[in-house]
Amino acid sequence: MPDLRLRRAAVALLAAVALLVVSGCSVVVVGRPRAAQPPPDDAAPGRVTVVGAVEGPIDLLARNALADLEDYWAEQFPDVYGDRFTPLAGGYFSVDPASVDPAVYPQGVGCGADPSEVEGNAFYCQAPQAPNSDSITYDRSFLEDLAGQYGRFIPALVMAHEFGHAVQARVGAPASSIATETQADCFAGAWTAWVADGEAAHSTIRAPELDELLRGYLLLRDPVGTSRAEQQAHGSYFDRVSAFQEGFDDGPTACRDRFGPDRVFTQGQFTSDDDLRSGGNSPYGVVEQLVQESLPEFWTRAFSDVLEGEFTPPQLTAFAGDAPGCAAAGDADLVYCPPGDGDGGDDGLVAYDERDLTGPVVEQLGDFAFPTAVSIPYALAARDQLGLSTDDEAAARSAVCLTGWYGAQVYNGSLSTVRVSPGDIDESVQFLLEYGNDPQVLGDVQLSGFQLVDLFRSGFLEGSAACDVG
Structure with a gap:
């Protein structure tokens, strides 16, 4: 029989999107009602301080998510890693790169970075000798664009992914970039399941929004044809969605245990000039x-x-x-x-x-x-x-x-x-x-x-x- 080769076109993603996160046969039941409980309240500004935040919807969603992430990891970290979770020492930073007041960020944002450098991005940063180490920084205007395309929970998902990097900073990260990034996706999935079960005080997610989240991950994959060994590899669409669902289904212990050197990743680079020349499908x-x-x-x-x-x-x-x-x-x-x-x-x-x-x-x-x-x-x-x-x-x-x-x-x-x-x-x-x-x-x-x-x-x-x- 002939050997028929399928080809997938390389997709050129906007750099800002590609850099968003730099650093059994089951049926999932989601959105279970919280019997006899009122809807969640927004986290008070004093509950979580986000430097540079304004009282807009993106900062509010991010603040609610960060408050719930602090609660979740304070609860889960001792069971999963046997120790108390240490809150982030460097805090949180919200930036609109089109309108930056330097006085709001006297030492810059995460790890002392210039606020303008966060454009089209969100990141966790740890650099012990730098100011604002152990912190999360995000471009709120960029998250607003993503939320407009893929639903209101996207800012919370980004916070959960970056918080996953904060967890890794406390316990150690996997050896490769692709395993590090997908493990953070897994942590985000575990937290999202907790939210879907009605355990969060300030965040909610409905079942249809899970479909939107998975569609959003298409923008967050690496360009098709990227090697899994790339220094900043984040994973294919399947790799990232799979990691998120693994955390959602099986919880943070699975995220801890299943991202070793034998983990399967479907991301791979093009290996022939024909693939690169055609850039397309059969x-x-x-x-x-x-x-x-x-x-x-x-x-x-x-x-x-x-x-x-x-x-x-x-x-x-x-x-x-x-x-x-x-x-x-x-x-x-x-x-x-x-x-x-x-x-x-x-x-x-x-x-x-x-x-x-x-x-x-x-x-x-x-x-x-x-x-x-x-x-x-x-x-x-x-x-x-x-x-x-x-x-x-x-x-x-x-x-x-x-x-x-x-x-x-x-x-x-x-x-x-x-x-x-x-x-x-x-x-x-x-x-x-x-x-x-x-x-x-x-x-x-x-x-x-x-x-x-x-x-x-x-x-x-x-x-x-x-x-x-x-």
Whole structure:
């Protein structure tokens, strides 16, 4: 079989965005109500002092988050690290680089930096001989822009990430930059779960806002093609989202224990001049051939090596607009029909709408969004052959998780018919966030984008055991 190479275009991010943070098959339940409790109050200005802050919404959100972060780590640090958490000695600084009054910052901001240097940025800084060491500094106008695009919780997320670096300053950080940054994402996820559970005195988050947060992480990834060994590497989209969800699901102890030298990162650099010259994805026809060859190969091997059975590949075909007659809904974009069910034939049918789904996702998101999409109904065919359900929410959860398992085998180079290039697994995350809630794609399942990505992540990292299969 031919060796079909997927390529992912390098994405040039604005420098300010790229530098924002310099320094099982589970279903997540979020936003649980706090019975018989009033809504959180804003933290009083005296509770947390932010030098340079004004009484605008961004500074208020940041101050509330910082107050809750102090409470959270005072509570968690003794259990996780066996010691008392020492508050940040250098304090907090808010800056609007377009309107700086030097008198407000007599010793500069974090570690004595000029306030203008924080433009488009937020950072934790520790330099014992410098003024304002052990501090967090942020550009409030930049956070306002991000909040306008990705929701009001973004300033709190940035504070949580930078506070994670403060935790690392007290206990030691991982050896590499990419592990250090993603561990801070994990700490931010653990705190966010605490907020979602209603434990915070001043911060709140609703379930739909979690989807916005994950979309925001796309801006915070390194440019596609960046080496994971780069001095300031922060991680791919999948790496950062995965770390955040790991903390959200499993808490700060997981963040402490799972960022050693054996941690898997999907970030990687382009290795051929062809990748660099094209800067793009494979043509649609090439990707379609990849789908037609790699999914049967994956599931045939999965049945033989893991599931102890023999897999019969279903018929795989495209349509344009009108779903096959055996589809449960005529407007469905992804279809699985069991054997003998009308157009299902003797071996079953997996079909995809190339006009309304796979064509647009390749153009909008990238080439690996196509196999990610088609892998979901294909996994339903595999479940059917295992005697498992194919038309309920449990089936949808399992199919998304199994798509993560398929993605891992592609990423690991285990299939002879395909290799990935940097950024391809990021496209799986984008597809699930952008299309996963569309009833024409996954049917009427009540799963958020956050939950779908979490399911994919479980399959990617844990394999079939996380997916209610085998």
